[in-house]
Amino acid sequence: xxxxxxxxxxxxxxxxxxxxxxxxxxxxxxxxxxxxxxxxxxxxxxxxxxxxxxxxxxxxxxxxxxxxxxxxxxxxxxxxxxxxxx
Amino acid sequence: xxxxxxxxxxxxxxxxxxxxxxxxxxxxxxxxxxxxxxxxxxxxxxxxxxxxxxxxxxxxxxxxxxxxxxxxxxxxxxxxxxxxxx
Amino acid sequence: xxxxxxxxxxxxxxxxxxxxxxxxxxxxxxxxxxxxxxxxxxxxxxxxxxxxxxxxxxxxxxxxxxxxxxxxxxxxxxxxxxxxxx
Amino acid sequence: xxxxxxxxxxxxxxxxxxxxxxxxxxxxxxxxxxxxxxxxxxxxxxxxxxxxxxxxxxxxxxxxxxxxxxxxxxxxxxxxxxxxxx
DNA sequence: CGGACAAGTTTGCCAC
DNA sequence: GTGGCAAACTTGTCCG
Numbered sequence: 001x002x003x004x005x006x007x008x009x010x011x012x013x014x015x016x017x018x019x020x021x022x023x024x025x026x027x028x029x030x031x032x033x034x035x036x037x038x039x040x041x042x043x044x045x046x047x048x049x050x051x052x053x054x055x056x057x058x059x060x061x062x063x064x065x066x067x068x069x070x071x072x073x074x075x076x077x078x079x080x081x082x083x084x085x086x
Numbered sequence: 087x088x089x090x091x092x093x094x095x096x097x098x099x100x101x102x103x104x105x106x107x108x109x110x111x112x113x114x115x116x117x118x119x120x121x122x123x124x125x126x127x128x129x130x131x132x133x134x135x136x137x138x139x140x141x142x143x144x145x146x147x148x149x150x151x152x153x154x155x156x157x158x159x160x161x162x163x164x165x166x167x168x169x170x171x172x
Numbered sequence: 173x174x175x176x177x178x179x180x181x182x183x184x185x186x187x188x189x190x191x192x193x194x195x196x197x198x199x200x201x202x203x204x205x206x207x208x209x210x211x212x213x214x215x216x217x218x219x220x221x222x223x224x225x226x227x228x229x230x231x232x233x234x235x236x237x238x239x240x241x242x243x244x245x246x247x248x249x250x251x252x253x254x255x256x257x258x
Numbered sequence: 259x260x261x262x263x264x265x266x267x268x269x270x271x272x273x274x275x276x277x278x279x280x281x282x283x284x285x286x287x288x289x290x291x292x293x294x295x296x297x298x299x300x301x302x303x304x305x306x307x308x309x310x311x312x313x314x315x316x317x318x319x320x321x322x323x324x325x326x327x328x329x330x331x332x333x334x335x336x337x338x339x340x341x342x343x344x
Numbered sequence: 345c346g347g348a349c350a351a352g353t354t355t356g357c358c359a360c
Numbered sequence: 361g362t363g364g365c366a367a368a369c370t371t372g373t374c375c376g
Contacts, residue, residue, distance in 0.1 A: 020303045024317055027296045034289045035351090038282060045278045051161050056352075058165045059282055066171050075137050079144045082186045083193045085152050106217045110231055113210045120203045121370085124196060131192045142371080145196055168272045169279045207355095223340045225357080229333065232368090247315065254309045293350095297375090310376095314348085 046052045061069045132138045147155045218224050304310050 016306060017308065020299060020306075020308070020313070021317060021320075023299050024296060024313075025320070027292055027299065028317070028321075031289055031292045031296070034285055034292065038285045038289070041278060041281050041285065048274060048278070050275065050278070051158075053353085054158055054161045054165060055278070057162055058169065059279065059286070061162075061166065061171060062169070062279075062283070063286075069171060072137070072140055075140045076143055076147075079140060079189065080147065082189050083144065083148070085147060085155060102220060103222065106213060106220075106222070106227070107231060107234075109213050110210060110227075111234070113206055113213065114231070114235070117203055117206045117210070120199055120206065124199045124203070127192060127195050127199065134188060134192070136189065136192070139372080141192070145193065145200070148193075148197070149200075165275065168275050211356095226336055226340050228356090229336065250309075250312055250315060254312050311348095318349095 042052050042055070045055055128138050128141070131141055214224050214227070217227055300310050300313070303313055
């Protein structure tokens with residue numbers, strides 16, 4: 001009886017599994033390299049005198065749509081108005 | 087010859103070391119419990135309809151002094167003005 | 173229409189928000205105090221001649237070992253589930 | 259006096275800031291594409307009948323095992339240093 | 345919506 | 361003592 005349909009261990013072949021693992025691991029490596037590149041750019045920004053923390057926030061804001069950013073800012077203002085900023 | 091002053095392994099006694107480890111581990115546990123309590127309060131806030139993400143931001147703002155919050159907001163506004171918010 | 177369920181801004185009352193903020197800030201303070209206590213114990217350990225870096229490692233290892241037990245059980249269960257030996 | 263070194267707001271020029279933001283956003287996009295590719299491979303693995311959760315575990319374990327080698331060396335060095343056996 | 349995974353922030357350590 | 365580096369912990373996001 002075939003394993004297919006039983007959520008089994010080795011539905012196809014060992015080679016298939018090895019291939020999948022290799023591909024994922026390779027992609028993970030690529031992604032990590034890009035993350036390192038991003039880190040480098042932030043270091044460069046810092047060297048140029050920019051405020052990295054704020055820069056991250058700006059990047060994050062641009063990733064959302066403008067409406068959402070403005071709404072969250074508005075909520076924040078309301079909360080701060082209620083509890084005060086001390 | 088005494089071990090003291092040699093940055094040695096067992097400067098005093100095993101009991102002393104065990105006591106230190108126990109105390110630290112107990113404090114770590116307590117700290118974790120408080121972290122869990124904090125998490126619970128945020129869950130409660132969410133249930134009450136508050137925006138948890140913004141709430142975290144407000145707590146964080148209040149932990150800093152007002153001047154710093156305003157300065158970071160100002161920098162953010164400048165950056166966004168330069169690159170735009172799209 | 174009620175704001176509840178819409179990720180609203182001021183769902184209940186100012187008092188509720190103030191209460192939540194106070195509780196979180198109080199818990200944050202408690203947690204910080206415990207962190208300071210932990211720091212103190214490490215200082216004491218150092219005074220007693222222990223190597224703090226190694227001591228941190230020991231604490232960390234013991235915590236991981238404890239976590240590892242459940243972890244290993246989870247892995248075993250997962251693998252056994254796949255193998256089909258319930 | 260120059261702003262550089264003061265965590266300044268606009269240390270160089272608008273073009274510089276725009277360039278930095280563009281580069282980061284481009285890298286973020288690349289990284290997201292790779293993440294999507296990884297996702298696709300997992301979907302393919304699932305289609306082939308593999309248990310994705312277990313597969314993730316295997317990938318994770320292999321990464322940890324690799325890291326563990328250096329880690330163990332570091333621990334050994336640390337402990338040996340304390341024992342005084344250089 | 346809850347739990348796994350990734351990102352970001354903070355904290356402690358070390359070199360200067 | 362300070363500032364950069366590394367690691368721990370917290371927070372946010374995404375998938376099931």
